[in-house]
Amino acid sequence: MNFDTVIQSGTVVTAADTVVADVGIKGGRIVALGTDLPPTGAKVVNAEGKYVFPGAIDVHTHLDMPFGGTTTADDFESGTTAAACGGTTSIVDFAIQYRGDELRKGLDTWHGKADGKAAIDYAFHMICTDLPIARLRDMDKLVDSGVTSFKLFMAYPGVFMVDDATIFRAMLQTKENGGMICMHCENGGVIDVLVQRALAKGETAPKYHALTRPMTAEAEATRRAIALAEMAGVPLYVVHLSAGDAMEEIRKARQRGVPAFAETCPQYLFLSYEDYERPGFEGAKYVMSPPLRPRGNEQRLWEGLANNALQVVSTDHCSFCMKVHGKGSMGKELGRNDFSKIPNGAPGIETRVHLLYDGGVRPGRLTLNRFVDVIATTPAKLFGLYPRKGTVAVGSDADLVIFDPKKRHVISAESHHMRVDYNPYEGREITGRVEQVFLRGEQIVTDARFTGKAGHGTFLKRAPSGQAALGLTAG
Amino acid sequence: MNFDTVIQSGTVVTAADTVVADVGIKGGRIVALGTDLPPTGAKVVNAEGKYVFPGAIDVHTHLDMPFGGTTTADDFESGTTAAACGGTTSIVDFAIQYRGDELRKGLDTWHGKADGKAAIDYAFHMICTDLPIARLRDMDKLVDSGVTSFKLFMAYPGVFMVDDATIFRAMLQTKENGGMICMHCENGGVIDVLVQRALAKGETAPKYHALTRPMTAEAEATRRAIALAEMAGVPLYVVHLSAGDAMEEIRKARQRGVPAFAETCPQYLFLSYEDYERPGFEGAKYVMSPPLRPRGNEQRLWEGLANNALQVVSTDHCSFCMKVHGKGSMGKELGRNDFSKIPNGAPGIETRVHLLYDGGVRPGRLTLNRFVDVIATTPAKLFGLYPRKGTVAVGSDADLVIFDPKKRHVISAESHHMRVDYNPYEGREITGRVEQVFLRGEQIVTDARFTGKAGHGTFLKRAPSGQAALGLTAG
């Protein structure tokens, strides 16, 4: 038994277990866990008193994404570098099909964006905006090529929104091809009417973004998406769930045996509507959809994460600078006089693991095992990446995080790696720190500094997500 | 790296993961998991194509228990031998305090019953029947000595039943000492009235046992036990939950953040009220409390197991022969003319793992991981045995089951190891078989034959169950 690397004496945490063990790595994979693995000839990393987590997986990112005349601030290089520093070793980003285009064209464009730039492994979901009956079979081809999940929108009429018949047809298609539908659940029709009425009344400040997107509009759409999936007989994955009432719809569906799943994001757990009322235009930092919810709602989400009403925490990382981007395009300023023009989205790819440990595990809201489950294991299982990714087990990729539970640091735009001029959690002190990160056995973060390189990340061809989700249903 | 034993190439299953790996054992513990552990000098067991499960844990057994003039058919020798053959390597049996006695006296008696006879490891819960205020502090001493859970009865007035004030006081005491209350939830007062009325009408056949113990009497008591625990601010563990409505009370409690847990048993998943209507006195085989429920109820329990409304499957093994026991005492015949005199209980310690795999995993009701979770990991975690027991992980006791998922066999009293003259599942064909079983590294079942020995089992001093349960709550 010889190893390329041995991580010694760490507390290895999986979704089920917490044990002290050495981890032996060879050829980029974990080949042994043991009490005293022989270090001869291996690089030895001491992890005593530290946690060894599986590399986290972020199944909701938007890198290098065009949006209303601008582009997100982070491309695949800056975004994945920041992810790595935050303990994330795989992402699933959203490729976009624009109206009139083939699905394949959108996917090719996104491959072009990521290729040679990603510092961590990556996969794609496909956003579909145009699915006439004749194009449904194109979905099958994507599944064959490892893009096994499709995102549809119930919001943004005229841009991304598709009608219920289209959603239902797409679901029936994934029933055949094993893919899975991911859904943005907000009632876009209602929201548009509310936005128009607000603007007509001169209500243009950032907070009206939230006030025109009621929680009920999300709960309704969530219930509708579940009903469609139930009638189609397929699994459903609800993205960026924000409202407690929407969560109850997921819970009720699961109780009656419907394979419905949902992710929430740190912003819904740590921030609240009150942030929109910050002075001046500062509220624009928090303009995202769904919006932040009133204080008190986050407690429901925490409980839902603990008792499995929610299954995943991802980021919906979608960064726009407040001022001008490095690339020269406009940022949030676009909407200074009209909240509806503020680019929707906020950065988060780098802060998820730290926030969830500090605010979830430390105060006892989540066990260590549940924490690993929601940031790594379940995402991997739902999206066809398991067991290659998502756990610390013999045979899995050696994507590992060594985490010091005692070290403190402060979140700040000054020190973060994301290419954006603010951080929603600016000044928050965090206990616990990602110290070392390994991707397929190579160390890409060393003592909390990025030591990997662009292009090291590879495209992950995923197994069918829908089938994986069904497999997860019983338990 | 050298090992006493290497189990090669099995599919190792934990509550979270399923991976092919070798398992290296030394000094009775698992010291390595790896892709190619060096077999030099070790006993090698080939597990290719087979599952390697953690040894199962049965947290609800009644061995060598006196009951209404007779004694259960299985003592610690026959019971634990049968358990081993069924893939169970640890039990938690119930020691009984009789009225007027000290708790310690009951515990000593049960130590005497087990000592030198058990073929697998064992621990004790303490049944309390007499808890005046002055005796509450005796509970603390038991917790200190590793008996960290206490069972109380809401049924059997005049025998085991205690009133709500007593339950509440005991709960407040475990809040201080870290123990946990396990509860038999049936409304004994109502049941007694119904039994008296049935007998007065000449309704004496076994089926009246079930007809006088309505599901509502169980749901009510479950709700009450939860309310008491909620007011006391302590975790609760409901034993042998049988009715879907009772399960809903557990689910609702958990949803509002109350640390309530429940086990069900294979009899409630595989048998039904209809078994009481078998010809002659055969229904007596199924007389247990709570009774079997009408067909349809089991489906609710299966769904609850999958989605975590229920957390554990144990057996409530409590065996009485139909005719005369080997020891000479009477069996179920005692109640031939009066169902209320039929000894309550049925054998099951040997069949749990096989039934749950065949009827739960194979048809897709439970994932492999959830199966391991409910028979081993969660019981270990709830009752202070984890991580020594309940998982396949570095550092844990080498309690392992090698399970052939394809081999078939038939359940029968003729071949089972329990000392009882019938089997409730007689003739049921099972796919999947416990082939090899290891207890702390020693092989005690070989090719499905018992090769261990009485007295090899040791007493397990448990960590505080209540604290463990609270730790499990968040996730």
Added chain:
Amino acid sequence: MNFDTVIQSGTVVTAADTVVADVGIKGGRIVALGTDLPPTGAKVVNAEGKYVFPGAIDVHTHLDMPFGGTTTADDFESGTTAAACGGTTSIVDFAIQYRGDELRKGLDTWHGKADGKAAIDYAFHMICTDLPIARLRDMDKLVDSGVTSFKLFMAYPGVFMVDDATIFRAMLQTKENGGMICMHCENGGVIDVLVQRALAKGETAPKYHALTRPMTAEAEATRRAIALAEMAGVPLYVVHLSAGDAMEEIRKARQRGVPAFAETCPQYLFLSYEDYERPGFEGAKYVMSPPLRPRGNEQRLWEGLANNALQVVSTDHCSFCMKVHGKGSMGKELGRNDFSKIPNGAPGIETRVHLLYDGGVRPGRLTLNRFVDVIATTPAKLFGLYPRKGTVAVGSDADLVIFDPKKRHVISAESHHMRVDYNPYEGREITGRVEQVFLRGEQIVTDARFTGKAGHGTFLKRAPSGQAALGLTAG
């Protein structure tokens, strides 16, 4: 005190009370209730041993309605004659706005259909199919002219269906003008996909009408309509609710204080999916939307009627002959080879009161008071007709039914007054019979024979329905 008519010694039933009393009528109105009203000079009707109910109100009828190339079989003359014979003295029919037309034009058309033909009093709801923003204010004018409720469709894409933004805008308009939105709740998008797929598979028989309109599609749309109303802050009235799951959405909304109301119809209480499986083309008789539901569902509706999850029983009377209408247009035969071409609807205006008494009151599912409430009082209160209509009280119109609870008769197309060649309840024996009916004091049914005349009915200008509904909410 002198009267035109005195109804003596009947058991007068209101939504709250059941008392023996004489009813004194003068000038078309009830002017006294008493123990011994002086009969001098009055027409005297002996009602001893009989019930005196308020004339029933049917708030959901489609008379003389064009539909897919044909017209409903009953016009305002035959339809209201049949209604009278069934104990109904007021209807609210649906006027239709066709795409591109003004609302007023549709209303005028329907006034033309009813004027001079109706044998009982009538009012109109307005079906809106085309509501651009510029036309929203036209709704206000209708409210001013006594047409105070608007029906929108979530089904029938391309024909009646409007999108969520339109619904929401209409709701906001009724918030201002005091009207109320009545909603057909089925997800038309999903249903269309299912219909297309069924036809593509050659599934053309009548039963596929039901199999392509799942209960979940109704529950979803009901939930959505409630959410929209909740966000708009207005009352909602769900028409022809058929599925138990849809009813639960109403109940939950009411429990959290949302003023949501729903009607069901006798067909959903007395018939079931199994009727579609009748031999040959007979199932076509029951093709209506929503369709009949599987047996067992009706029990949930009965319970909902009793405990106020449902508030009204109307008929959705929409009659099509199986063969050729008297007017020469085609009937259900249109869809012999394609269920989707079968005209949707069934006759029921004549049978509601008899069915509900026989199947609801007699077996104890509804009290007499609740029966009166759901067929007369609550409909009158919700739709702005109370206290002129809907009760037996001093000052109300003398619309009265004398009902013999013991007399039996058999429902049959041979004897009914509707102009349609079948009766969905053919051969059903009914205990209880409408014997005498008075409309504003004039006797229009005498000994169960129609003795009124076409044109006697007058248009009822209604008070704002939405305001009335809000007034009803508290209790």
Added chain:
Amino acid sequence: MNFDTVIQSGTVVTAADTVVADVGIKGGRIVALGTDLPPTGAKVVNAEGKYVFPGAIDVHTHLDMPFGGTTTADDFESGTTAAACGGTTSIVDFAIQYRGDELRKGLDTWHGKADGKAAIDYAFHMICTDLPIARLRDMDKLVDSGVTSFKLFMAYPGVFMVDDATIFRAMLQTKENGGMICMHCENGGVIDVLVQRALAKGETAPKYHALTRPMTAEAEATRRAIALAEMAGVPLYVVHLSAGDAMEEIRKARQRGVPAFAETCPQYLFLSYEDYERPGFEGAKYVMSPPLRPRGNEQRLWEGLANNALQVVSTDHCSFCMKVHGKGSMGKELGRNDFSKIPNGAPGIETRVHLLYDGGVRPGRLTLNRFVDVIATTPAKLFGLYPRKGTVAVGSDADLVIFDPKKRHVISAESHHMRVDYNPYEGREITGRVEQVFLRGEQIVTDARFTGKAGHGTFLKRAPSGQAALGLTAG
């Protein structure tokens, strides 16, 4: 048609209707309602612009009741006089069986207390504290003599509390004799433990009365009582329901068809836990069981009253002076140094109707009809007094209240008629006033002054309550 009295032009309100009408009274009963009743020879009372309500019924009073060494301050004379002034014309008081006594003895005692003293009509429930099997049949005799409801306690161990078996037996007995069980739902065992612990800690102030009677203890007992009634197959009436969670148990029971009913009282609608924190010993005024609940809870009760989760508002009038009673016995002062010794109860018999109109009807929480329903009609129907009492209908007793909706007054101990030295609502201004009250046609309140006399009230022999309750279930 001639009358003793004609009440002219009032707005007559029943549980269903609101109409302007004259009311004609003769021989103590209502003999006519009409638009222009001939006043010749009759006493004429002008009620134009005023409401005419049925005399209210208070089904929960404790007059002249011994309690822990003292006696309630109001006897049947002062209590019923106060009731009359508050618009209440009938009460159902609680006769008590003490341990060891026959039921009949307790009833006779209470007949003695009321006879010749009551100013309004009265009936009795029977409190049973001692129900050995041999005495169950005595319940039948009471039903025969018009005492058709029995109250049992799940609280006050050692005083009133009976165990579940006793409750269940009593329920089975009422199933046979048509009576009904009224239940005080609080878990007495838990409460006693909490009280002992509080006192041991020196927590003696009045607020600890509330802090030792948690809402969960009420919800639990309510759920248990429902379960027992469900298993017995009988209706249940829960008295003085105070906690929203307890109400949810009633609602859920009703939804699944269980005939469960509950009353709440004005104190739970208008006061709150915060009143216990008043300075000094003032909190003692509010010591009653169940205790006042935290602010916010009352909103749930109001909604429950509106949507029929609750059916009745009674008072639980049980008055103790703060200082010394007129009769010389001690009042609340008994518990100055120990909250558990404060006599439980508060006065309310006089203020119910005023409070409920002012705080319920005026702000739109209850419709006028629902208001009449919960204070008069449903109590009469549930407890076998309808149609003699509880409505304004031909044939009913002329128990009538003329209520001026505009007149204002202030509640104060200085002006109230109850013989108690404080009023829980001291200083509250009320809009709306009971002006005239008639009992069986005789005016007992005139221009808000008592003009009746002691002894005018008669004992009301009631029809079986359980049968009445079952009749009410369907609707």
